[in-house]
Amino acid sequence: MLGEQRSIGRRAILSQIRKVGPLPRIELSEQTGISRATVTTITAELLDHGLIEEIPVEPKSKDLKRGRPKVDLKIRGDIFHVAGIKLANKSISIGICDFEGNLVSEYWSALPQTIYDEGELLATLTAELENATRATNLTLADLSAVGLGLAGIVDVVEGVVRWSPSLTTRNVKLRDALSQRLGKPVFIDNDANLVAKAEQYFGRGKNVSDFIVVTIENGVGMGIVLNNQLYRGTRGCGAEFGHTKVHLDGALCRCGQRGCLEAYVADYALLRELAVGTDMVGSADPAEDMAALIEAAKAGDKTANSVLDRAARMFAMGLANLVNIFDPKLIILSGERMQLDFLFADDVLASIRDIVVQVDAPPPEIIVHKWGDMMWATGAAAYAIEGLGELTLRELADNVA
Amino acid sequence: MLGEQRSIGRRAILSQIRKVGPLPRIELSEQTGISRATVTTITAELLDHGLIEEIPVEPKSKDLKRGRPKVDLKIRGDIFHVAGIKLANKSISIGICDFEGNLVSEYWSALPQTIYDEGELLATLTAELENATRATNLTLADLSAVGLGLAGIVDVVEGVVRWSPSLTTRNVKLRDALSQRLGKPVFIDNDANLVAKAEQYFGRGKNVSDFIVVTIENGVGMGIVLNNQLYRGTRGCGAEFGHTKVHLDGALCRCGQRGCLEAYVADYALLRELAVGTDMVGSADPAEDMAALIEAAKAGDKTANSVLDRAARMFAMGLANLVNIFDPKLIILSGERMQLDFLFADDVLASIRDIVVQVDAPPPEIIVHKWGDMMWATGAAAYAIEGLGELTLRELADNVA
């Protein structure tokens, strides 16, 4: 209980500065409800520790006013650098951000393997991190923290990967192992959650307290933000949107079960339908086949349209269920795969409105947000920034005490 | 920010006393992390205002120990009495509780109408409340607050019933209207949420921070407790579990849409299947028909079993989706309708385990909790108690300030 109150204030002020960008103390006071006096003392502390900085001048804003000019405060970007890593199926992407969240450097690399044992993965991650820093004027030692996202089931509290398609063994204590190896704090999470983090920090969820992010990559992922924080189930395996059942004894899913949403909307689900009775597919590359499918549909091919149509309707049904369960303010469909545009078509989104319980209030906003390849890594970096900020604040509290 | 810290302490201590029953100050201190000194001052305040009381003696516990004996503190039941009202389709039940949560009196009455305009409903509620108090040695004036639950979509923050099958008009400001009429605070909510409240305060969710309650009455309802508090969507229309879609273009639901879970598991859904091609149903009373259906199934009738079987599997699928989305620690199937036992059969619950994403951690516990008729009203009363406690604490803070 001791020193707790000040910690709350510090956290409130720091996160407010991060959220609404450069702003003067007086507005901080108004927005947080903390008195000017206290804002002064807290910001002095944060300045002292280098977490924030005053912006030299404010070049003469809109209208010239008299009185002592405001002094803007902002997060000091150059105090820390962090790396965000997204480990994908056969590739890895790494983004290096400063503490303000500016992407300083991007790195992408193909990987020879898809599945690793713990030692191999640690070695690979370390090596690729070094590669990524080489492209900048930084070294590995300059990074203050690392965020890592990978597919699978991740116990965030313990830092353990319960299961991942990228790992040969279960229950790998990846966070601590990597942290020890790198000599700096590491934060790991499921990759769908990282997209939610990216949206929350840098994207369309920036000032929204409750929203849901649905991603389509290979599978269908989901991140839930409630009350400004990521909701993870009790075992870290909630939010398995792709494996919610949309049909009793339905189509077979990669996971071995039947009727999963994923088994109706993922690449493989669409392509296997075409495998019988058409010659539309057959190249070795699924991406190529998907392109052919979409092309055919656009050209008016009835079979192709039928396949895509059902997928879209199943997807709409899944989304409608999310609305019925969560009644969120906002759903963000986030991803980079343009070829899945058909799932995000306006009429799909419109049809959701019809299969949702009706109220007088406006239905939740559903928006499509297309990101580049770096989105995932950015989310991982956001997670590292958040964790690092928390660590630093705690350290600060201990120092003062 | 002023006086806030003390408020936090007060709330923590009061709710801890309520949660773990009579306990001495020293344990309060340990459990809340608040120092003994502060516990003394806060409990003194609460005692002063009559919210809690010391239990005269603790008759000599297990082993005789020396030292100053502990003095247990408990919520003072007789300081307040509240009524909880559940407005059902053609009946109303009212429970009167003391501030400790003890059910002092139960009342049930059939209603002549199912749907009311605002004035009629207010009059009915007031009249029935008076009837309910008549059975006790209390009068309406002795009630300090009233909780009311009814089916429909309720905006809890504004106290407005957006829509209800019991009301002829939409957007009725029921809370304030009833509050004004009765001259005491009123709290209203959706009835499924009230069951969750009942479980949280008096039932199986007592010391669980995150759980989901599914109720089967006429429809299928759900209440979600996350982080110790009820989750309501942004428009107060989340948690519509009964209207999540389990089949694309599926069975027609009462709500006019297709494929709702309710359209597969509710009474009317089962009976309408039997209406064609069997003579199993046909009495005027659905309850009687349901009994006949279940009887036939037990006797081995293939059609009856087929009907019940599909309903059970659909129900399991819906529950599995909840698990996949929320990954809760606990799901409580709460209700009184024994005739729906088939939905709660062990093999149904077991089958859920198979259609849920597998992890090493144990799957969520799914328990069946059968309550009596008063459950709903008890939940409404719990809501009133909670709200009243909050009001009283706020008042206390203002008085001191």
Place this chain on the structure above:
DNA sequence: ATTTTAAATTCGACAGTCAAATTAAATAAT
């Protein structure tokens, strides 16, 4: 009676917030 033990209270130090007064830094007026 006296000692021992443990709960509860009291006391004084300290942390932290805030309103009000003061200082700082700019423009406007003379």
Place this chain on the structure above:
DNA sequence: ATTATTTAATTTGACTGTCGAATTTAAAAT
């Protein structure tokens, strides 16, 4: 140029509230 005005930020002093340590209280053990 100098003074007045205006507004942001800081400083000051009062006050709230928490906590550890010392003290008091109420019992059993000696």
